[in-house]
Structure formats: C-alpha cells, structure tokens
Amino acid sequence: MRSIRLALPATALLLCALPAPAAQAAPATGGDWTAAPASGGGTRPSTDGRPYFYLEGAPGAVLEDKVSLSNPSGTPVTLKLRGAAAYNTANGSFAVREAPDPWIALAAPEVKIPPHTRADVPFAVTVPAGAQPGDHPAALVAAATGREVGVRLQLRVAGPTLSALTVESVRVDKSRRLIRYALVNRGNATLAPRLALHADGVFGHVLDRPARTLPVELLPGQRVELTEPWPHPPALDRVTVRLDVTADGEARSTAAATATFVPWGAVAGTGLVLLGGAAAVLRLVRRGRRAATAEVAAPERELAQTGALR
Helix, strand or coil: CCCCCCCCCHHHCEEEECCCCHHHCCCEEECCEEEEECCCCCCCCCCCCCCCEEEEECCCCEEEEEEEEEECCCCCEEEEEEEEEEEECCCCCEEECCCCCCCEEECCCEEEECCCEEEEEEEEEECCCCCCCEECCEEEEEEECCEEEEEEEEEEECCCCCCCEEEEEEEEECCCCEEEEEEEECCCCCECCEEEEEEEECCEEEEEEEEEECCCCECCCCEEEEEEECCCCCCCEEEEEEEEEEECCCEEEEEEEEEEECCHHHHHHHHHHHHHHHHHHHHHHHHHHHHHHHHHHHHHHHHHHHHHHC
C-alpha cells in the first residue's frame, strides 16, 4: 500500500527554546542532540514523559503523534528522519530495517534545528485496510553527523491477538559448556519469554533452574538463537536436558535434548594403563614359552650325546 504523506505546512513543526519539558525524560541520545516522544501524544497520552510511542487503531485508521528533537548545543544541527519497521537480530536484539516503513509518514523528512532549540515534528501512521491484527513494532529514526538513533514505536492493530511460541533446536555444546536453543514467536503479539531449565541423568537431577524472564523481547514472526551457560556439567553421565518456555497469553512450549558426558582423558589414561598391563603379561607369557622350550630341548641334547658314546 502507498504511504500517505501528511498535508502539513512548515509551521506545523513547533520550535521552542530549551530547556525541554518533562517529556524529554529518557530520550534517545545522539551526540549533543536527542530524540523522544513529544508530551501528551499517542493513543495513550501522558504528561510526565513517554519512553516510547504507543499507537493503537483499527485497519484503515490514521494515527498521529509527534517526535521531539532537541538541540542543546551552540550550533545548528540538521536531522534526517524516517520511520522503519523493527525486527529481532539472530541473538534477540531489537533492530530496524534500512528501508522506510510505508505505513509511517513524517511532516518533514529533514529538520534543521537552531541552537538551544527543540522541534516537535508531527508524523502519522496509516494502517492499511487489510492489516493483520496484532503488534507491528517499528521506530522513528533520526540521523545526523554519522550518528543514528531510534525511538521505539509500538503499534497495535485492533483485533484478536494470539500469543504462541515454540522452543526448538535444543542441543548441548559440551566443549563450551552451553545449552543452545532457538525461540520462535508464532503469534501476532510481542512476547517476553520466561525459561525454566531442568536436566536429569542416570544418577538423578543434575540441573534445576526455576523460570526467569529472558533478556529478550520476541517480536511477532521472529526467530532468535539463545544460549544458557552450564559451567558445571556432570563428568560422567547420560543427561536429558528439558527447556520449558512460557509467556503471557498462555503461550508455552517444551523441548529436550540428550547428551552423554564421558571423561575421555581419564578413559584414555585407563586405557593406556590396561594396554601397558596387557603388554607386560604378553611379555611374561612369551618368556615362559621360551623357558619351556629350552627345558624340552635340554634332554634331547643329553640323549643325543649319550647315543654318540655308544
């Protein structure tokens, strides 16, 4: 769907002198300039500062808000702006696409901010008529002088939401003493997964970690590769490792993997001892055989000598 640009005059960019109001709490910083949600905007207005944008609407809705850009330095700065869809990197970090998000239109793609000034730049999110319900994470990105910072935009399209995830590809990395696994968000809601870890061996429990919230925000449709440290695995055992993952909305999944731990150094040393013992026994047997052969040969020589005298 084509993006819809805002029909706003240049005067719609509100400029005011710093200091900024309370809405500038916890801004995204980039050198001397900052970016943050403007005060009181969004579909959940707040007068005491917002750490991110939150917008919610039905398919076909146009949602409006403002990003506040502050320049506390003594020189002007020109910021380039764009909206970008978000995704999880392979290790679960939050990142944004390079291409502009067609749902997001800014009043101005570039803003020059005088010294000691704040500019509030309007933008709109046009939800396509056929948009799927659920979370569509994005960000407003500001860039200048080789720096780029983003302000989170949590967009939810109205309608039924589904929380669903799976834990997959569980394996034990014995050399690095890690448990590796993958999480996949198969629903349409952003998840904060919790992980419980258990391991049982031939000789009983070897690992039991209660559920804890993982340091990852799992976005809809995303797959991330994670690890759990296991600094003290058993020296000798056959172990089944089980991962239980849950999240809000009754999302849950379980997966397991089996690993065998053998102290190969000790086994190799024992093997060398056994091999050395076997070699020693073999030498003794051979010596015994040679001694027995010599005892049999001696009477034969004696008989031969006796026969010669006759």
